[in-house]
Amino acid sequence: MAYDMKPFNRDYFDMSPSEMFRDFGRQFFSNFPETKSVRTDINEMEDRYEMTAELPGFTKDAIDVTYENGLLTIKAENDMMNEAKDDDGRVIQKERAFSNVKRVYSIGNVDEDSIEASFKDGVLSLTLPKLEKNKKKSIEVREG
Template structure:
């Protein structure tokens, strides 16, 4: 890859770094996390991924979302010989530290390429009501 950048080009290493960062950002699962008073709502874009290829875990205050995708394209002649066979495989993973979650009540839904996770806060359901004095 270094041969693609002219030797007299100043900033070549910086350009190469930016290109590699751009490559990895495109392969990254875009994720939004929104905090509410009683829960967190997580939405992760996983277009083209099948539901059975998605794994979600919450262990030791760590939420992990991982997914794999395998695409195969085969073209054969009339005798069954391959003319072309292409395969691609991708793996995605994001990990977030989110504390104070009622892990027994986590809910997940996958629809239209978007994984939606609802993570209820443990302290919210256990917290006693607090009366606020009015001056």
């Protein structure tokens, strides 16, 4: 009786240890939920910051944006457990069961009461107005 020594259809005896670990990691971790980063662009204007963040596959209700102590946090969570069923409720194929993202940005000098956010076509847009700078006050010097 012959046994096939090729787990995951790979011959591990012909691989270096680093290749073996990398391939095993791909196989093992492919079943776990993904945590991805949020791709963002931040532009500084004279009176505000403008930020766009890519959140494809999320809905507006799945997104949570907070600003506290100079830290802007963007979190989004998707739970797709009820997708991809046929008429009898059997799962046909499920490749996206759960995903979440979270990113924290340090952005100071923001008027937190005036932050505006909108979400369209998988892109979160934020406008973060700056606090007014203290204006220079000219002080008159008198004699005496």
